[in-house]
Amino acid sequence: MSKSEKQKMIEGENYYSSDPELVADRLRAIDLCFQFNHTLPSQQQARKELLEALLPNVDKQAEITGPFFCDYGYNIKIGQRFYANTDLTILDIAPVTIGDDVMFAPHVQLYTAAHPTHPERRISGIEFGKPITIGNKVWIGGGVIVCPGVTIGDGSVIGAGSVVTKDIPPRVVAAGNPCRVLRSVDED
Numbered sequence: 001m002s003k004s005e006k007q008k009m010i011e012g013e014n015y016y017s018s019d020p021e022l023v024a025d026r027l028r029a030i031d032l033c034f035q036f037n038h039t040l041p042s043q044q045q046a047r048k049e050l051l052e053a054l055l056p057n058v059d060k061q062a063e064i065t066g067p068f069f070c071d072y073g074y075n076i077k078i079g080q081r082f083y084a085n086t087d088l089t090i091l092d093i094a095p096v097t098i099g100d101d102v103m104f105a106p107h108v109q110l111y112t113a114a115h116p117t118h119p120e121r122r123i124s125g126i127e128f129g130k131p132i133t134i135g136n137k138v139w140i141g142g143g144v145i146v147c148p149g150v151t152i153g154d155g156s157v158i159g160a161g162s163v164v165t166k167d168i169p170p171r172v173v174a175a176g177n178p179c180r181v182l183r184s185v186d187e188d
């Protein structure tokens, strides 16, 4: 049996996002994001239920300030004691895996989504994703963009405004565009 466009998307193969199953999944997710983003901060139970419906693979105690945006929701896994400050965007075409005790500052953007750089192939509508993995005890500073395929090691810190284009090892402070290792966290 041939793979569905959804299977191809999750497995990082070329796929078409115009596939009806994916269009329906995205509509469901962005409706839930919209509803979540239009609750009052004090509507704690409603916010919790909306996040649980949107993010079935995220620890139920995760704290996401909002506004929050994602494409599908079911491709995002987050461990215990997660906190995200305002305006988190996760384009979860491919799996996004976040460990325990992770903290995001405002305006963090995780992009698994990619399009061909070749213009004629790009306008054909074909696209693909690459997974993003963030280890345990990571702190990501304000305005950071994490590009497709990147892994950030356990215990690392990413400085504000960084664009992370390549893997970052465990237990380092890294910053800049492109993001480079500055020092070990153990020098603190």
Ligand SMILES: CC(=O)SCCNC(=O)CCNC(=O)[C@H](O)C(C)(C)COP(=O)(O)OP(=O)(O)OC[C@H]1O[C@@H](n2cnc3c(N)ncnc32)[C@H](O)[C@@H]1OP(=O)(O)O
Pocket: 084, 085, 103, 104, 105, 106, 140, 141, 142, 157, 158, 159, 160, 161, 162, 173, 174, 175, 176, 177, 182
């Ligand atoms: C939930 C929440 O998190 S809300 C809080 C939001 N706060 C933030 O997002 C702040 C994030 N913090 C940072 O970006 C900090 O600069 C850190 C943690 C990355 C680095 O802090 P420190 O280890 O104290 O580094 P320090 O200030 O000594 O700078 C060391 C060098 O790195 C450079 N540097 C530090 N941060 C950055 C950065 N974000 N981008 C580029 N370069 C940087 C400095 O300019 C300095 O360069 P130099 O050696 O040429 O002078």
